[in-house]
Amino acid sequence: MANRAGTVALPSDLIDVTKLLDAYFDVEPDLSDPAQRVAFGTSGHRGSSLKSSFNEGHIAAITQAIVEYRAGQGITGPLFMGKDTHALSEPAQNTALEVLAANRVTVLVDARGAYTPTPAVSHAILAHNASRTEQADGIVITPSHNPPGDGGFKYNPPHGGPADSDATNWIADRANALLEDGLRGVKRLPIAQARTADGIGSYDFLQHYVDDLPSVLNLDAIRSADVHIGADPMGGASVDYWGAIGERHNLNLTVVNPTVDPQWAFMTLDWDEKIRMDCSSPFAMASLIKRATEFDIATGNDADADRHGIVTPDGGLMNPNHYLAVAIQYLYANRPDWRADAVIGKTLVSSSIIDRVAADLGRVLHEVPVGFKWFVPGLLSGDLAFGGEESAGASFLRLDGTPWSTDKDGLLLALLASEITAVTGSTPSQHYAGLTDRFGAPVYARIDAAATREQKAALGKLSPSDVTATSLAGEEITARLTEAPGNGASVGGLKVTTENAWFAARPSGTEDVYKIYAESFRGEEHLKQVQAEAKALVDGVIS
Numbered sequence: 001m002a003n004r005a006g007t008v009a010l011p012s013d014l015i016d017v018t019k020l021l022d023a024y025f026d027v028e029p030d031l032s033d034p035a036q037r038v039a040f041g042t043s044g045h046r047g048s049s050l051k052s053s054f055n056e057g058h059i060a061a062i063t064q065a066i067v068e069y070r071a072g073q074g075i076t077g078p079l080f081m082g083k084d085t086h087a088l089s090e091p092a093q094n095t096a097l098e099v100l101a102a103n104r105v106t107v108l109v110d111a112r113g114a115y116t117p118t119p120a121v122s123h124a125i126l127a128h129n130a131s132r133t134e135q136a137d138g139i140v141i142t143p144s145h146n147p148p149g150d151g152g153f154k155y156n157p158p159h160g161g162p163a164d165s166d167a168t169n170w171i172a173d174r175a176n177a178l179l180e181d182g183l184r185g186v187k188r189l190p191i192a193q194a195r196t197a198d199g200i201g202s203y204d205f206l207q208h209y210v211d212d213l214p215s216v217l218n219l220d221a222i223r224s225a226d227v228h229i230g231a232d233p234m235g236g237a238s239v240d241y242w243g244a245i246g247e248r249h250n251l252n253l254t255v256v257n258p259t260v261d262p263q264w265a266f267m268t269l270d271w272d273e274k275i276r277m278d279c280s281s282p283f284a285m286a287s288l289i290k291r292a293t294e295f296d297i298a299t300g301n302d303a304d305a306d307r308h309g310i311v312t313p314d315g316g317l318m319n320p321n322h323y324l325a326v327a328i329q330y331l332y333a334n335r336p337d338w339r340a341d342a343v344i345g346k347t348l349v350s351s352s353i354i355d356r357v358a359a360d361l362g363r364v365l366h367e368v369p370v371g372f373k374w375f376v377p378g379l380l381s382g383d384l385a386f387g388g389e390e391s392a393g394a395s396f397l398r399l400d401g402t403p404w405s406t407d408k409d410g411l412l413l414a415l416l417a418s419e420i421t422a423v424t425g426s427t428p429s430q431h432y433a434g435l436t437d438r439f440g441a442p443v444y445a446r447i448d449a450a451a452t453r454e455q456k457a458a459l460g461k462l463s464p465s466d467v468t469a470t471s472l473a474g475e476e477i478t479a480r481l482t483e484a485p486g487n488g489a490s491v492g493g494l495k496v497t498t499e500n501a502w503f504a505a506r507p508s509g510t511e512d513v514y515k516i517y518a519e520s521f522r523g524e525e526h527l528k529q530v531q532a533e534a535k536a537l538v539d540g541v542i543s
């Protein structure tokens with residue numbers, strides 16, 4: 001049977017929303033199964049009520065744990081709370097409100113009762129904390145680009161970005177302890193009482209975010225050049241924001257599809273024939289790519305709008321790595337008030353064309369492990385003006401060099417594509433072609449390789465001396481890294497580099513595989529050679 005990737009979902013692909021919501025309230029997790037316990041990944045706790053991994057008990061326990069964590073940290077300001085358009089986000093917000101109100105936490109929810117992108121929550125936290133001693137923090141209820149049956153719940157401390165593992169480990173451990181104790185330690189009020197409790201207020205996330213955009217982007221240039229923007233919220237939390245941005249700033253902007261549907265019936269299927277709001281996937285973005293020639297720039301966002309997809313009439317959907325390189329090249333040349341010593345942040349599995357762009361700009365490259373949390377301190381201090389990761393997530397500083405958001409901002413990066421087009425007269429994909437003319441054209445891919453739990457654990461604990469090979473795909477090995485050069489943090493795996501290629505191997509947190517990211521500046525055949533030798537090298541070391 002033909003693969004249906006990139007074709008519109010059929011009724012048989014859609015979730016049963018009633019069944020999903022019933023399971024949220026009715027199913028109690030079996031804590032003897034690790035998959036049903038609270039576990040925070042790089043973006044909070046995720047799961048599905050149908051798999052007993054995202055249910056009312058989980059959210060009550062996590063929220064109570066957050067209450068206790070913030071009290072222990074002396075956080076006494078308001079807690080900003082936003083939710084995306086996934087079906088499980090609304091009941092999860094209600095559960096969280098019941099617990100927060102009972103614990104007398106001041107909570108600010110969306111003034112319009114609508115959806116809130118992750119970057120709007122980060123922006124609100126930073127705006128509040130810039131001028132007040134009582135520090136605020138936040139909760140964002142989203143599983144990001146995950147399928148419609150999933151839910152997600154993440155905590156952002158007062159720095160506005162994703163919580164680090166010290167915080168998330170504490171919260172997860174406490175939440176599991178509360179679940180094991182039958183939730184006896186959880187305070188709760190009925191939702192009707194919680195909504196009207198003292199301290200439960202509202203905040204106009206949309207107005208504050210949209211009104212502040214001229215502090216971070218050259219919207220005048222976009223307006224003057226009359227760049228025609230096609231913005232696809234992909235059924236996510238940015239749905240009202242795009243219309244408001246166009247109207248408030250008088251831009252030539254069309255909201256391509258304003259539909260919000262918890263089944264996402266309008267979506268085209270991803271590579272594995274699942275509905276997934278991944279704006280970096282040509283399959284999930286197929287309907288917008290078809291309309292590329294209708295706009296000067298077309299963009300997509302995932303469900304919580306922390307990721308961006310950039311579509312140009314001449315190049316189609318840009319590879320996220322390619323766009324990061326273009327954004328960095330443009331921003332560091334067109335932000336005169338940024339500090340001259342502000343570094344460039346990238347994850348160590350992002351393309352090495354960024355390294356070559358950074359060297360050309362005369363800027364220090366700050367290379368960190370996978371996870372946006374590593375960019376937070378630099379974005380907050382202004383030491384780092386741009387942080388981006390290979391999975392289409394990035395943020396950068398305001399025009400004056402102060403922080404804008406310390407979480408990924410898909411709206412910001414999408415609008416930047418229009419600024420680049422307006423100011424330079426060339427699309428981001430045309431700029432990328434110029435970069436490859438100067439620095440070479442890398443080919444990049446990620447593959448999975450089978451590994452047992454023991455082998456994955458061994459991969460996570462390697463030291464550089466465990467790698468005795470001296471060459472990779474015909475080139476001398478120039479570095480063996482188990483710690484990131486930018487901050488010395490463990491990469492949870494291995495990266496090996498040569499003059500024209502590299503690979504990184506990391507264990508999967510959810511499957512019995514490890515991921516091999518690889519890149520070569522010497523073409524597809526050389527990349528395949530790198531991948532094959534990387535797999536042999538890693539298998540030899542971990543076995």
